[in-house]
Amino acid sequence: MDPIFPPGVTAAAMDRALKAFARVVGAENVFATAEDRDTYVDKFAVDEGRHHAYGAVAPISTEEVRAIVKIAAENRMPIWPISRGKNLGYGASAPELSGSIVLDMSRMKKIELDLESGSVLLEPGVGFYDLYDYLQAHKVPLWLSVPGNSWGSVIGNALDRGLGYTPYGENTTKLCGLEVVLPDGDLVRTGMGAMANSPTWNLYRYGFGPAWDQMFVQSNFGIVTKANMWLMPEPEQVRGMDVEMDLPEDLGPLIDTIGALRREGLLQQSPTIGNWFRAANILTTRSQWTDKPGSLSDEVIAKIRKQFGLGWWGVSLRLYGRESVTNAAYAILEQALQAIKPMAIKPQLWRRGDAMIPSQGGWYGVPMTFPMQNINWFGGRGGHIGFSPILPQSGKLAVEQFHRTYARYKEYGMDYQASFAFGERHLINVNALLINKDDPAFLKRVDPFLRTLIADARKQGYGEYRTHLDYMDTVADTYDFNDHALRRLNEKVKNALDPAGILAPGKSGIWPAAYAKERRS
């Protein structure tokens, strides 16, 4: 790929900056050839050239990150930090602002375990597999909460508010104290880490005064170089069930039943209801069922569901803890779910010492990548993009959202993949759009389709929890209370902390003054 320079940066200035970076990390860790540029492309993007890095620099330590940031600030060179660059569906390793230098922290892989408290201090390069291997090798009875694509970074997932499958599922809620390089190169530790040599950095989140952790999440205020994360003690037993519901409208009672149990705390894991397609598209490809373009017909859907024994909706519910306690809770769970007449209830039981069923690893903190198989749905070059508005935990509203969204999928000729992920009091309606990168006509429909979905959601007052680079400005724009008061606040802080505007300009729709005219929406 041809190089693209950031706004206002000359080839000479770029050359100067890259040389300075090389003095910090060694020339072998500065990447700026055409091939290097291709490496940092968002392979899932509709238009891979839209967020195009000039190159990358890969530090090995916090001190190197600080040195890079100072050079970037001196040279007014935008940098885009990534942990491992596997934020697939949201931009992967590509920067928002083309021409940015990717700050690639995948070489930073230190793990420090505090066994007694059940927490780890991690660097951004530590992936779920790395951490899992470490815990296995040291026979540590602590479990991860892995996302469907587990080759990404543990910290990276938490910093984009990604979701796992256990009671520790919302990884961002298990962060406890960060080390952060600020845009001026200063180094701060949050929470109790703000005290030098405190033994409680990984134990109490807030410290004294305002607490910063969540200000560095989905943020361009600083670069997280270390984070403490809490891990779940291995339970004595995991007991639960996989539930299939036959009809589209069964979504309503299913949500209301699970939601009540979740809010009262009987169910502490955050389950995800998925439609039949979410389960099926990792098991088969489209051409095995139809050669027709447009959304799959009801007839084809019925055939696929029958083949794999899938409900229109399915959900896995799990209780974690002592045998006697989870057995008592299971009886209540079973009664509640039987009452809404599922198509099938498949009981599941794991006891400490049992082998794990590989396809069920997510419930036991075992990393996995097989859900990524869905990008093979069209049998060629695939990808997916997420559309994920937050909803109230209401069956009625979820069913309405389902009908509204499904109609749009049909209108735009897309195959409908939806899930509803429970938090304690909210639902995230994660819709994945599987794309066919070998079909130009299809690709053309993607952008108007997603913009329509975002606008539909906005009308209901639903905002997205996370989005692809292409839609950061658009989504930020929907957060419009008091004429975008939160954006004013974010950008006031951004300009105070990062006057040169070098750190991830445009991330989450936050633009520093230096690049204000790059805002899209």
Next chain:
Amino acid sequence: MDPIFPPGVTAAAMDRALKAFARVVGAENVFATAEDRDTYVDKFAVDEGRHHAYGAVAPISTEEVRAIVKIAAENRMPIWPISRGKNLGYGASAPELSGSIVLDMSRMKKIELDLESGSVLLEPGVGFYDLYDYLQAHKVPLWLSVPGNSWGSVIGNALDRGLGYTPYGENTTKLCGLEVVLPDGDLVRTGMGAMANSPTWNLYRYGFGPAWDQMFVQSNFGIVTKANMWLMPEPEQVRGMDVEMDLPEDLGPLIDTIGALRREGLLQQSPTIGNWFRAANILTTRSQWTDKPGSLSDEVIAKIRKQFGLGWWGVSLRLYGRESVTNAAYAILEQALQAIKPMAIKPQLWRRGDAMIPSQGGWYGVPMTFPMQNINWFGGRGGHIGFSPILPQSGKLAVEQFHRTYARYKEYGMDYQASFAFGERHLINVNALLINKDDPAFLKRVDPFLRTLIADARKQGYGEYRTHLDYMDTVADTYDFNDHALRRLNEKVKNALDPAGILAPGKSGIWPAAYAKERRS
């Protein structure tokens, strides 16, 4: 009391500002007589004149708060927001910077209930009693998590990271979306409230991008005028036990036993271990037992313990939820506690519909004030000041902290009141110092005593989670990583948001540039 003006403010400027305030709130809601000033004094302070408001202004609405803030900024008049001013032991309604105008929000008492999700949108003037009465009047089966002094503000407690007794005990963790007036008068809503008319403001905390809620906690970055708080669904059953341990060293195994159950999630409430004195000093007065100054002798302690049947340490453990589930968990709890041979285990059981034992109201979300009776310990004008470092959840370290602190209490001739409050992975070692305001010699020892405790804790790497106005600078000073990097960050943001430095200068040791020379430590 004679008026004290804020630094650099003339009587004429003050007069101008008060008149402008009166135009906003009505003259009847501006308070600046000598009697008014006495009202906003910290009655528990060793030196009541040290944090002396010039007067107060009491708005009824967010719009009035915004208008007051704009006037304050124009006139460079420091204001000190309070919810209900009941932060006893930490400064009550008094400002850090003498001469400040107290912004008294106790008239702002709106409550909006969302029954389905179990949350309330509250204004700062709503006290625990107000909210309890509201829920009772409307027969709403949701429980509060009340602190020992329940006449304070629900929001105020959460915003100072105060603690309650139920599984919802750390009230700050149950905040979900704030409305905040910024120091320039702008109005922001955090989380999903950043989208106008979003039905999920009270359901999902983070919104899109950096999340601000905890930045307005223990903070002077903005004035919280509304907050969503989650309430606990009334459980079917509360089952548990009150445990007494005989010897000082029993603290170690007690902490290790409870800590393991807390971390694994069997115990979800955050219990507080208290020493015998914490239980006894609300039941009796000192003169009934001794007329000797200095710390109580072992002989007197033994007599008091015998009279009231108290262990050296006691703790109440409670399980909340379904009958069958809490019964199963209770059996495990009982076995674990029996194993460390307590002096006494008193089982406790409450089932939905049962009457509550008044002295146990805290476990059932019923507001109370009787723990405040401890200020009568010396039989005259009393008060208390807290010293509350964060510790790891380790019996060994807690016992060491106990010995170290108890020795200091004896050295300074104070009666030792200590508790160890569990979080999920930390302990807060809340020490209350009961003071005798009629004993000048006693009062003179208080300040050197507390400074010694703070310094002792710092040596161990323990920082306080909350402190009295007198020690905000001192405690902030102990958060010293990278030459006080967090303070630099806080003050950079403070100056960006509040260039005139009008909002609560000095709160949590954060001083705006305009008042930088007022920093004490």
